[in-house]
Amino acid sequence: MAGITENGRRIMVAIDEGDESIYALxxxxxxxxxxxSKDHLILIYVKPPRVVYSAFDGTGYLFSSDVTATMEKYSQQVAESVLEKAKLLCNNVQNVETRIENGDPRDVICQAVQRLGVDILVMGSHGYGVIKRAFLGSVSNHCAQNVKCPVLIVKKPKSTDGEDN
Amino acid sequence: MAGITENGRRIMVAIDEGDESIYALxxxxxxxxxxxSKDHLILIYVKPPRVVYSAFDGTGYLFSSDVTATMEKYSQQVAESVLEKAKLLCNNVQNVETRIENGDPRDVICQAVQRLGVDILVMGSHGYGVIKRAFLGSVSNHCAQNVKCPVLIVKKPKSTDGEDN
Structure with a gap:
């Protein structure tokens, strides 16, 4: 661990659409x-697995590849927009990197931490929306238990957050 | 949140006998x-609830109050010794406070965080020994979910720790 501070640390912050991740950042x-400092900040956005739609819509027509492509494009635009806004907050940090990855955020974040040699992982305690969270389970809980580096879980205070926690 | 850094933050580190909490510190x-900085560091040691012994020992004699008192004294000495060693590591921090409290560490730590207006809680991911942990459940998990301030969970790397994590 000696020298981490002097040489800069690799700090990863998990970002999603929610206010809580921006508060954590x-x-x-x-x-x-x-x-x-020489800290290297990595902002990661994980596009969670898409809800599995039936190949048929309500009218019995097959989803066209156009619809799928539009959804994919929209999802990519959301990711880029969220990361762009997050990066604007980091104007005092010299080294900022943004990453968009795909998959179950629990696995993707844990794998990215290891692959990128992250020293500290920062997460909001919530994230990925109420419905997605119910489906996926708690991302922060999973990561806190499974990554090897220190994990900082930051909660947005209730006073500025109507959501129960 | 503005001004926390300038005015000093109240950082609580949960300390126990294990290496993991000293690593976290x-x-x-x-x-x-x-x-x-003006950071105020609070080292807290929680004496977990004592195992409930039968009032009779193996020979059928009642435990005397002497035995109970001796156990209590020993437990207090361990707490003081552990905190003293931890405090020695903090010689670069101006404001260090040590606290010994009693009870289920999960509840005691969460209550202390709120009562003392702690800004950041730091914990090892393990703690309180394998047997006590199995009995008590994961202290760090519980606190991460229940305290309102940010929680930093620091794992001791495997390379310097034989224990599985």
């Missing part, structure tokens, strides 16, 4: 990331 | 606690 920028 | 001293 903002909190980390104030509390964890040393100004003018 | 050391990691935090290098990665989280700003040198020469």
């Amino acid at each position: 903002t909190w980390s920028l104030k509390n964890l990331i040393f100004q003018n | 050391t990691w935090s001293l290098k990665n989280l606690i700003f040198q020469n």
Whole structure:
């Protein structure tokens, strides 16, 4: 561990559409990331598996490949837009990298942490929406138990968040 | 959140007999606690509930109050010794406070975080020994889900730890 601070740490923040991940990022920028350091910040957005639709829509027509392509394009645009907004918050950090990955966020984040040699993983305690979370289980819980590096779980205070936690 | 860094943050580190909590403390001293800051560091040691012994020992004699008192004294000495060693590591931090509390660590830590206005809770991912952990469930999991402030879970790397994680 010696030298991590001097050489810069690889800090990964998991970003999604929710306010909680942006709160976690903002909190980390104030509390964890040393100004003018060599810290390398990785903002990762994981596109969760798409809900499996029937090949037939309500009218009995097959989904065309156009529809699938449009959905895929929309999903990619959302990812890029969310990451772009997140990156704007990091203007005091010299090294910022954004990544869009696909799959179950629990597995993808754990694998990315290992593959990219991340030193600290930061996550909101919620994320990926109420319905997706119910489907996927708690991403932060899973990652906290499975990644090898320290995990920082940041909760958005209730005072600025109507959601129960 | 604004001003936390400038005014100093209240950082609580849960300490027990295990190496993992000392690793978590050391990691935090290098990665989280700003040198020469006004950060206030709280080292908390929770004496877990004692195993419930039968009032009779194997020979049929009642446990005397002497035995109970001796056990209590021993437990207090262990707590003080562990905290003293932990505090020695924090010689670069101006404000260090140690606390010994009693009860189920899951509840005690969550309550202390709220009562003392803690800004960040740091824990090892294990702690309280294999047997006690099996009995108590995962302390860090419980706290990560129940405290309102950010929680940093620090794992001791396998290379310096024979225990599976």
